[in-house]
Amino acid sequence: MTQRGIIQLDEILLDPPFVHRNGTGVWGLSEDVLRYIDNTLKPGDKTLETGAGMSTILFAVRSSEHTCIVPSEQEIHLIRAYCRRKNISLDHVHFIADYSQNVLPSLARERSEDLDLVLIDGGHGYPVPAIDWFYTVPMLKIGGVVIIDDVQLWTGLELKRFLANEDAWKFVRDFSRSTAYAKVGQEYAREWSQQPYIVRKSRLPQMLYQLRSAVGLILKGNFSELASKVRKYLAIG
Numbered sequence: 001m002t003q004r005g006i007i008q009l010d011e012i013l014l015d016p017p018f019v020h021r022n023g024t025g026v027w028g029l030s031e032d033v034l035r036y037i038d039n040t041l042k043p044g045d046k047t048l049e050t051g052a053g054m055s056t057i058l059f060a061v062r063s064s065e066h067t068c069i070v071p072s073e074q075e076i077h078l079i080r081a082y083c084r085r086k087n088i089s090l091d092h093v094h095f096i097a098d099y100s101q102n103v104l105p106s107l108a109r110e111r112s113e114d115l116d117l118v119l120i121d122g123g124h125g126y127p128v129p130a131i132d133w134f135y136t137v138p139m140l141k142i143g144g145v146v147i148i149d150d151v152q153l154w155t156g157l158e159l160k161r162f163l164a165n166e167d168a169w170k171f172v173r174d175f176s177r178s179t180a181y182a183k184v185g186q187e188y189a190r191e192w193s194q195q196p197y198i199v200r201k202s203r204l205p206q207m208l209y210q211l212r213s214a215v216g217l218i219l220k221g222n223f224s225e226l227a228s229k230v231r232k233y234l235a236i237g
């Protein structure tokens, strides 16, 4: 980490950019993630984030070749104004003013597998974090890291639990409300039966479905079909 980096992140933390809530506040990343990004990034690294704020300014300070996808023109304007005031160059930051779910599918087709870091911190409603992850995977290089913010919310937490059970992803570390995983393999859209987390989470709903079907057959007095299903289930038929 360079001395320049420490001073500039500390400055951002002491005088944060009010870019959210109509310019009255900031829903910034927690300090531990910001410090991780500050310590990890090398100049010229290629990065992408969904959402914008303190993180965008840090990516600018660290001079990464950065893509920021955020629908709010006002937030982009406030980030530009803050950077002007602090003399921070945005030369390496490319803003795309749109929702990530609109932009990422075509970006994923155009861009090669060259990203070093992806930050998922845009929309937090279902299924936006999963969409952000799905379409950024092909752009992330092997060894590259994805940070998922707000794993205290179900949408982020489920994504984290899913990655924790996939061989193609290696746990890097947890933060106060974020997590980081490194891409170590190419598999990412396998059929559900090949995804250990989905298999485990589907067991109970599948059993309940079978139970409901069995009760339905009993109520209809259809015992031959019930017997055939039970034999099939026990693999003895």
Ligand SMILES: C[S@@+](CC[C@H](N)C(=O)[O-])C[C@H]1O[C@@H](n2cnc3c(N)ncnc32)[C@H](O)[C@@H]1O
Residues within 6 Å of the ligand: 026, 027, 028, 029, 050, 051, 052, 053, 054, 055, 056, 069, 070, 071, 072, 075, 098, 099, 100, 101, 121, 122, 123, 124, 128
């Ligand atoms: C929690 S804030 C991001 C905080 C930022 N990482 C920081 O360090 O300050 C969430 C951001 O996501 C943006 N956003 C909301 N829905 C989005 C979507 N569907 N695609 C991209 N960005 C979205 C909001 O405009 C806001 O900038």
